[in-house]
Amino acid sequence: MIPTKSTAIAHSNTALIKYWGKRDEKLIIPMNNSISFTTDALTTTTTVDFSEEFTEDSFLLNGLEQTGKPLKRVVEHLNLIREISKTKVKAKVHSQNNFPTAAGLASSASGFAALTSAAINAVDLKLDNKELSMISRRGSGSSCRSFFGGYVEWIAMDEMNESYAVQLADENWFDIRDIVVVLKAPERKMNTREAMKLSIKTSPFFKSRLETIDTSLAQIRLAIKEKDFISLGSTAEMDCLSMHSVAITSNPSQIFWTPDTVKVMHFVENLREEKIDAYYTIDTGANLHILTTPNFEREIIKQLEEKIRPEKIISSKPGPGIKIVNEHLF
Ligand code: ADP
Numbered sequence: 001m002i003p004t005k006s007t008a009i010a011h012s013n014t015a016l017i018k019y020w021g022k023r024d025e026k027l028i029i030p031m032n033n034s035i036s037f038t039t040d041a042l043t044t045t046t047t048v049d050f051s052e053e054f055t056e057d058s059f060l061l062n063g064l065e066q067t068g069k070p071l072k073r074v075v076e077h078l079n080l081i082r083e084i085s086k087t088k089v090k091a092k093v094h095s096q097n098n099f100p101t102a103a104g105l106a107s108s109a110s111g112f113a114a115l116t117s118a119a120i121n122a123v124d125l126k127l128d129n130k131e132l133s134m135i136s137r138r139g140s141g142s143s144c145r146s147f148f149g150g151y152v153e154w155i156a157m158d159e160m161n162e163s164y165a166v167q168l169a170d171e172n173w174f175d176i177r178d179i180v181v182v183l184k185a186p187e188r189k190m191n192t193r194e195a196m197k198l199s200i201k202t203s204p205f206f207k208s209r210l211e212t213i214d215t216s217l218a219q220i221r222l223a224i225k226e227k228d229f230i231s232l233g234s235t236a237e238m239d240c241l242s243m244h245s246v247a248i249t250s251n252p253s254q255i256f257w258t259p260d261t262v263k264v265m266h267f268v269e270n271l272r273e274e275k276i277d278a279y280y281t282i283d284t285g286a287n288l289h290i291l292t293t294p295n296f297e298r299e300i301i302k303q304l305e306e307k308i309r310p311e312k313i314i315s316s317k318p319g320p321g322i323k324i325v326n327e328h329l330f
């Protein structure tokens with residue numbers, strides 16, 4: 001079979017218990033299990049075309065031809081897929097994120113999930129979501145969680161030494177809201193991968209984070225099962241602070257927050273004083289996710305507009321898994 005063109009849509013995911021640190025840098029095996037939910041509103045659409053006509057791989061992201069690191073990551077992932085499918089044909093990749101790239105909103109997660117799915121479909125391999133998650137993980141760890149909708153756990157390593165994602169509950173199980181607060185911020189000094197590596201090597205708190213992570217994972221699994229928002233939100237916020245404590249105590253220190261980030265953290269604490277159920281979580285950027293229940297969504301957005309005036313507010317609910325579509329980007 002000659003590889004052809006294929007397009008996939010992947011949704012990004014928001015980590016409730018964070019993946020922070022690898023035990024194997026090359027195979028991307030994490031130190032700990034992580035749990036996320038797939039977001040409805042944040043998406044990546046990627047078209048991959050394999051053709052004998054191309055002399056090299058190319059990668060257009062959000063309308064801009066990519067060179068350097070972003071291109072290298074895509075080429076390395078295509079090499080892995082070529083190895084699996086035993087083809088040598090080069091590819092043209094066009095991708096579109098509908099939200100800010102490299103700003104702590106998991107563009108690498110939806111980006112690599114969409115790339116994996118489109119490329120595997122283009123080479124006509126029939127794989128299930130577990131198998132796809134194992135391949136995608138090699139491009140970007142958190143992308144393995146975007147193959148499933150709803151609430152998802154990444155199993156760091158099972159008894160067969162395999163690392164993949166599983167669905168804990170689908171997107172219709174437990175309706176929550178993720179209000180993404182996009183803030184004006186300077187470009188990040190360090191990308192997620194480098195910051196994570198530095199944390200393992202230099203933070204004195206890295207080990208103690210791992211000592212409590214099994215308890216946090218169990219709390220989140222139970223909160224999802226029992227649809228207990230307060231437990232879900234408070235455990236997620238605590239894990240966010242734990243991950244950032246490790247990042248902040250790395251050498252050099254990795255502070256992803258800006259003064260506006262801290263302002264929104266206090267804003268969320270104040271919401272709780274007003275008996276509004278809200279918690280925050282933050283990845284590797286200045287932007288925040290405010291987690292809440294559907295009944296508080298409007299009030300929080302209103303107060304954000306009045307008191308914070310962010311660049312953008314994107315409200316999302318738990319969303320679906322990966323999808324192959326017939327409309328291509330080129
Ligand atoms: P983020 O918080 O956005 O995930 P990361 O530093 O983890 O930030 O990842 C950003 C990197 O992911 C980009 O620099 C690029 O290399 C890659 N990336 C982002 N979007 C895509 C995409 N749609 N397709 C392929 N790679 C992507």
Ligand code: DP6
Nearest residue numbers: 015018019108140141142192193283
């Ligand atoms: C803070 O998956 O982007 O968002 O595997 O090196 O590509 P690589 O890292 P990546 O890391 C995500 C880290 C995080 C937490 C999380 O999503 O679990």
